[in-house]
Amino acid sequence: MADDLSFDAGGAGSEWSLFVAGDCVPDRDDTPLVAPTVVDRIADADLAAANLEAPVETDADPVSKSGPALTADPDAPERLADAGFDVLALANNHVMDYGATGMRATREACATAGVRTAGAGEDRTDALEPARFEVRGVDVAVVSVCEREFGVATADRPGTAWSGHRDAVAAVRGAADDADAVVVLSHGGAEYVPLPPPSRRARLREFVEAGADLVVGHHPHVAQGWELYEDAPVFYSLGNFVFDRQADEENTARGLALDVRFANGAVAAVDLVPTVLDGSVRLLDGDAADEYRDYLHRAADVVADEERYEAHWQAIAVRLFYERYSNWLMTGVGENLALARTNPHDPDAQRPLWDPERRRRELLTLLNLFRNESHGAVVTTALEVLSGNRSDRRTESVEESVDALLAWTGR
Structure with missing residues (x-):
């Protein structure tokens, strides 16, 4: 397959590859999560990452928040590991839906399955700790962060790694000091639209300025545009990978995975890998793939043009x-409105x-x-x-x- 995007990586260093997919919430056990053709693409990569956007099922009660409380199938980490994934991002707006109990059970299930995690922990420092790998002699750090919703970690409270906190940029900078390559997986943005908000665009660019070599977003449930910023690719959303509850809608059944090739710590090329959840996640092919790629490039063209x-x-x-x-x-x-103007502590108020x-x-x-x-x-x-x-x-x-x-x- 020809490279969709090629970059000048300096022509030196060890070559290695990374497969990155988007949001995953498997909640069924009757069919394989990933079709053989996609499994082969994952297996061909030296490292594979995705976002696990829900805790595994536990006996815990859901927390008080807006929006639905999600759970993933208890075997989801093992099944994603069997598909070939090495690291799962946990910084997202659902992994704390069942509180610290659900988050801890999810981390434990991932560890048992042999999959590393990043983005959630016992406090802010723990949540911001990268997952680290040695790939063909290259030290790789994977940082997972998310925008602020319910459940972000604090200095003394478990939760997810908040991308808006000053420590998030510091964590990327620290990872860049220690590792040859830094990959940031960032959860956030507006749902069901093709472009990122300006605030998200600015923050993801800050991660590049702090030393990230590749920044990959998810959360909008659909793929968005991308840009090359200071020689680092920034993909604002990959959309869904295996999100079972949204598989019946065409736009959210489609997703984008990336086959990224590095020369040492720099990105040399990126293949766009369009996918669709159709029973299992399979490669999108034929005219459907060509039309989808055309949309992706049009969205990227808009992101790269400031006025547009x-x-x-x-x-x-x-x-x-x-x-x-x-x-x-x-x-x-x-x-x-009347309630909003009423003092709830006044016993005589109407x-x-x-x-x-x-x-x-x-x-x-x-x-x-x-x-x-x-x-x-x-x-x-x-x-x-x-x-x-x-x-x-x-x-x-x-x-x-x-x-x-x-x-x-x-x-």
Whole structure:
């Protein structure tokens, strides 16, 4: 297969390869996770990584958070190990869905299966500790981080490695000091869109500035564009790899894996490996693969062009604001505005009838919208454009281009 992307790696050093896949939440045991052709691609690589986006099932109760609480099949780590994966990223918005109990059980299950993990731990330092490998004489460090949702680790609390904390950049810099090659797996972004928010783009670029040789994103459930930044490839999202609960929708059944070849610590070439979850994960081929690659390159072209990126992101943010965020915001405060203006500790206050559990879920949704970096980027961009506080770069041709891209990512 011809290289999709080639880079000048200096022409020196040991050659080795890395296979990287996106989000994994296997929750069935009746069919193989990965088809033989994909297993062969994984086996051909010296190292293989993916994101395990849910804890294995335990007896623990789900934590208080917004959104669904996910679990993976108890045998998921072993089955991913059997497919050839060597390291699984745990920094994501679901691995703490069942608290420290679920996270610890997942790390233990991975260790038992012979798969290393990164991105979650007993405190922030532990969560930021890279998974380290020696590959053909090259020291490789894999760092896993995620945007802030529920369950990020602190100095004295278990959880996931928060990409927005200053220690995350320091961890990448420290890994670069010790290793020949640093790979950062970063979970975050806006879901079901082809481009990353500006805040996410800036943070992933910071990881390159700190010494990362390759940065790979996931979380949006669809593949997004990429760019070459300071000689390091940055892929903003690979989409789903084996995410069973989203396999029945065409856009989320497709994914992108990467076959990355290094010369010592520098990326020399990247093959794009389009995949589709169709019973098992198989290679996307024929006209479907060609059309998908065309979408991927068009999204990458937008990311690499500053003016087009700004205009396209504005168009996407405004659409998301009307289609998702305005509803979420109104659910949180609009229907209960009287409650929001009432002192709950005043026994004489007149308050409307309300469901405390429903209200708690609404407040958790609001908390996540305001605290998460990418959610904040969507709302801020949309409000700035709609209020006239930012120059509106949307045009008819931009809207048409966004339509074409969203056809590959929207639900």
